[in-house]
Amino acid sequence: MLPSRTQGACLRLPACLAADHRQTRAVNVLVTAGPTREPIDPVRFLSNRSSGKMGYELAAAFQHAGHTVLLVSGPTALDVPDGVDFLPVETAAEMHEAVSHHITRMDIAAFAAAVADYTPAAVAAEKIKKSAGTLTLELVKTPDILGSAREEMKFTGTLVGFAAETENLLAHARGKLVRKGCDLIIANDISQPGIGFDSNHNEVTLVYPDHDAPLPRASKHDLAHQLVQAILEIHLSRTAC
Ligand code: C5P
Numbered sequence: 001m002l003p004s005r006t007q008g009a010c011l012r013l014p015a016c017l018a019a020d021h022r023q024t025r026a027v028n029v030l031v032t033a034g035p036t037r038e039p040i041d042p043v044r045f046l047s048n049r050s051s052g053k054m055g056y057e058l059a060a061a062f063q064h065a066g067h068t069v070l071l072v073s074g075p076t077a078l079d080v081p082d083g084v085d086f087l088p089v090e091t092a093a094e095m096h097e098a099v100s101h102h103i104t105r106m107d108i109a110a111f112a113a114a115v116a117d118y119t120p121a122a123v124a125a126e127k128i129k130k131s132a133g134t135l136t137l138e139l140v141k142t143p144d145i146l147g148s149a150r151e152e153m154k155f156t157g158t159l160v161g162f163a164a165e166t167e168n169l170l171a172h173a174r175g176k177l178v179r180k181g182c183d184l185i186i187a188n189d190i191s192q193p194g195i196g197f198d199s200n201h202n203e204v205t206l207v208y209p210d211h212d213a214p215l216p217r218a219s220k221h222d223l224a225h226q227l228v229q230a231i232l233e234i235h236l237s238r239t240a241c
Contacts, residue, residue: 027235029067030106031059032099032113032145034074036092040137041124048114049197052076054162055112057224059084062108065228070106072098074113092116092142099145103155108235110160110227111146112186118142150181158235160184163207166191173207183234184208186227206230 033055037045052073059071060081070085072095080086087102089095092115103109118139128135149155161182163173166189173187185207190197203217204227215226 027067027107027232028105029059029062029069030072030099030103030109031055031062031069032072032095032111032115033059034076035114036074036095036116036142037090038092038116038119038142039090039123040120041126041128043127046116046118046120046139048116050074050076050114051197052078053200053220054202054224055110056081057220058110058112058227061221061224061228064225065232067108070102072102072113074115092119092145096143096145096148099149100153103149103153106155106157107239108158108160108231109149109155110231111149112162113145114164115145116142144180146176146182147180158183158231158238160186160231160234163187164190164197170205170207170212173205177207177209183238184231208234 034052035048035050037047039045055073056071056076056078059069063069063081063083068085069083070087071080072087072089074089074095087098089098095113095115099109119142121138121140146159146161149159159180159182161176161180161184163169163176163185165172165187169187169189173185176182177185187205187207188202192203200219200221201217202220202223204215204223206213206215215223218226
């Protein structure tokens with residue numbers, strides 16, 4: 001006699017089939033991307049060379065795989081990928097507030113933004129005038145958005161960070177993985193020519209809690225699809241029934 005459909009199908013399936021079944025379920029994904037802009041006065045700001053390309057490709061790849069994506073982005077010159085919800089921000093503080101507000105309903109959060117580490121202590125109300133000699137700006141730390149996801153924001157989903165380093169890439173990436181409670185760090189050696197900031201190509205190493213996995217150089221578009229697969233595999237193993 002065949003088992004009835006109500007007899008605990010999930011427990012009876014081999015693990016691999018259960019995983020395939022779960023993989024088709026759409027999940028909610030938050031992606032941060034782009035640089036932040038920290039205002040100095042009404043016409044000037046501090047920022048960095050992030051183009052936002054890797055984060056936008058990642059958001060598009062998650063959407064293409066059938067998932068619901070919210071892209072929280074600093075200013076970029078890129079088009080918002082079709083079918084992706086978009087929340088534009090300027091400063092690190094605004095990105096922190098947007099992420100805090102939305103992260104609790106997310107299954108996966110991937111932080112590809114190049115968030116400014118420091119912001120001016122005060123924003124001048126008027127354009128700062130040129131004067132003789134030097135100008136000293138006082139800077140204060142911005143909130144560490146990725147670093148506050150676990151304790152402050154109580155995020156229990158799959159957490160992925162990026163690390164862009166010019167030296168000791170893997171050691172720094174592993175330090176971040178542990179300190180910030182991540183499941184994966186995507187480590188990017190920005191000292192190499194032709195990849196990383198503003199390039200259409202990238203070469204990364206996936207840093208997991210127990211091993212590293214280098215990926216071959218690829219376009220950010222192709223790489224994004226590989227990253228989505230790797231992140232979904234982690235998510236499936238964290239949530240396996
Ligand atoms: O700047 P850092 O190399 O430490 O960035 C590592 C990771 O932390 C990246 O995923 C970045 O998006 C995230 N980050 C953040 N908030 C910051 C600084 C970095 O979310 N204030």
